[in-house]
Structures are given as structure tokens and as C-alpha cells.
Amino acid sequence: MSRLVKCENGHFYDADKYAKCPNCSRGAGPKKDVVMEGGISTDLDDVKTVAMNIRGNIKSGRSVRIPKVSGRTVKPSNEILAKEEQRMRELQEKIKEHKDSLGEQVTLAKESYEIDNDKTVAVHVFENGIEPVVGWLVCVNGEEKGRDYRLIRGRNRIGRDSDMDVTIRKDQKVTREEHCSVVYDEKSNLTFLVPGNGTLTYYKGEMLRQPQQLCSGDAVEIGETKFIFISFCEGERVWKNEEE
Numbered sequence: 001m002s003r004l005v006k007c008e009n010g011h012f013y014d015a016d017k018y019a020k021c022p023n024c025s026r027g028a029g030p031k032k033d034v035v036m037e038g039g040i041s042t043d044l045d046d047v048k049t050v051a052m053n054i055r056g057n058i059k060s061g062r063s064v065r066i067p068k069v070s071g072r073t074v075k076p077s078n079e080i081l082a083k084e085e086q087r088m089r090e091l092q093e094k095i096k097e098h099k100d101s102l103g104e105q106v107t108l109a110k111e112s113y114e115i116d117n118d119k120t121v122a123v124h125v126f127e128n129g130i131e132p133v134v135g136w137l138v139c140v141n142g143e144e145k146g147r148d149y150r151l152i153r154g155r156n157r158i159g160r161d162s163d164m165d166v167t168i169r170k171d172q173k174v175t176r177e178e179h180c181s182v183v184y185d186e187k188s189n190l191t192f193l194v195p196g197n198g199t200l201t202y203y204k205g206e207m208l209r210q211p212q213q214l215c216s217g218d219a220v221e222i223g224e225t226k227f228i229f230i231s232f233c234e235g236e237r238v239w240k241n242e243e244e
Contacts, residue, residue: 173223
């Protein structure tokens with residue numbers, strides 16, 4: 001078995017073949033570290049020497065001994081650390097901007113919502129941020145059967161578009177924007193079904209031509225979808241502001 005030794009300059013060599021380090025004899029000088037995959041640094045000449053020794057022993061049938069090669073972990077440079085810190089700062093700024101923007105949107109939603117392009121009305125929102133419910137439309141027949149739609153104070157626009165207050169996506173007979181509306185009048189504590197851009201709207205089996213008052217249990221057909229209206233605010237049951 002070959003006898004590998006390490007010279008004072010850190011080179012490995014076969015002591016059975018050489019009386020002194022052949023690398024130093026060639027003027028190689030002290031070994032130089034190179035970075036290998038995995039963050040370990042070692043001497044390139046050592047790797048070559050060990051590999052050649054192993055191959056020679058295997059060919060000659062001799063036993064093989066692999067020497068231990070010391071290594072060190074390569075730490076990230078200051079430049080890499082600086083770039084990472086900058087990236088984290090930019091990410092934190094984006095998160096902060098997103099939170100601020102979301103807060104503004106919530107505030108605006110509490111103050112008002114748009115009914116027409118040039119008209120806004122106040123929305124009554126409790127201090128906990130909840131817009132109180134005044135009733136529901138419950139789908140009893142159609143693609144959305146079993147789904148309930150929450151109604152709030154003011155105008156609840158109904159259509160296929162996602163911007164509508166009540167969105168009926170799967171019924172192609174429903175107009176995209178404001179097929180009709182359910183309007184809750186806070187002063188009278190009454191709810192009305194109001195015609196819109198759609199033609200296929202029926203109230204109690206009759207085509208809707210003018211606003212009709214809705215009461216709990218009334219049937220409403222919009223396109224090919226049938227609903228039952230359930231009222232919450234009616235009679236003496238009405239939401240009141242805390243100061244009232």
C-alpha cells in the first residue's frame with residue numbers, strides 16, 4: 001500500500017516513490033485553496049495526487065487508503081450580504097405599501113359606494129366594519145340552486161358581471177350589468193324590486209314593468225333563475241345607528 005505524506009507546504013505525495021515532495025521540487029510553493037461545490041475548499045494538486053494514487057493502487061491490486069482532506073466553509077461575501085439586505089428592505093416596503101393601499105380601500109368602501117357614474121350615496125357601516133344585512137335572495141331553481149345572496153341597505157344591482165352586488169354568473173339569460181335591482185328604502189323600512197336593463201324579470205309570475213314591493217316569501221324570476229325573497233328588515237325590525 002502506498003504511503004501518502006504531507007509536506008510542510010501542505011502537498012500530499014507518495015513517500016515510497018519520492019524522497020521529498022515533487023511539487024515543492026517543481027517550485028509549486030505553498031498550496032492554494034480552490035472552492036469546490038458544496039462550499040468546501042481544498043488544494044487542487046492534492047485532489048489530483050490522491051486520485052492518481054487511488055487509480056494506481058486499484059490497477060495493481062493493492063489496498064486503497066483515502067487520506068482525510070481538511071476543508072473550510074466558504075462564507076458569503078459582503079457584496080452578497082448587502083444585496084440580500086437590500087432585497088429584504090425592498091420587500092418590506094412593498095408589504096407596507098400594500099397594507100396602506102388596502103386600508104385606504106376599506107375606508108372608502110365604508111364611506112360610500114357608486115350607484116351611477118356621477119352619483120354616490122352614503123353607506124351605513126357599523127363601527128366593526130360590517131354592513132348590516134336587510135334580507136336575502138335564495139335561489140330555489142337554476143344553476144345556482146341552493147345559493148343565498150345577501151342584501152344590504154340601498155340599491156343591490158343584479159347581473160352576471162362580477163362588479164354587480166348580486167352576481168348570477170351561470171345564467172346567460174341574465175343581463176351582464178344591472179338586469180334589475182333590489183332596493184331597500186331605509187326611511188320606509190321597505191324593500192322593492194326595480195326593473196333594469198333586462199327583460200326577463202318576473203314578480204309573482206308577472207313580468208316586471210314597474211317597481212314592486214317585496215315581502216318575505218315572494219317569488220322572483222330573473223332570466224332562468226328563480227329566487228325566494230327573505231326579509232330581515234320589516235315591520236318594527238330595523239337597524240338603527242347607535243346615536244339614534
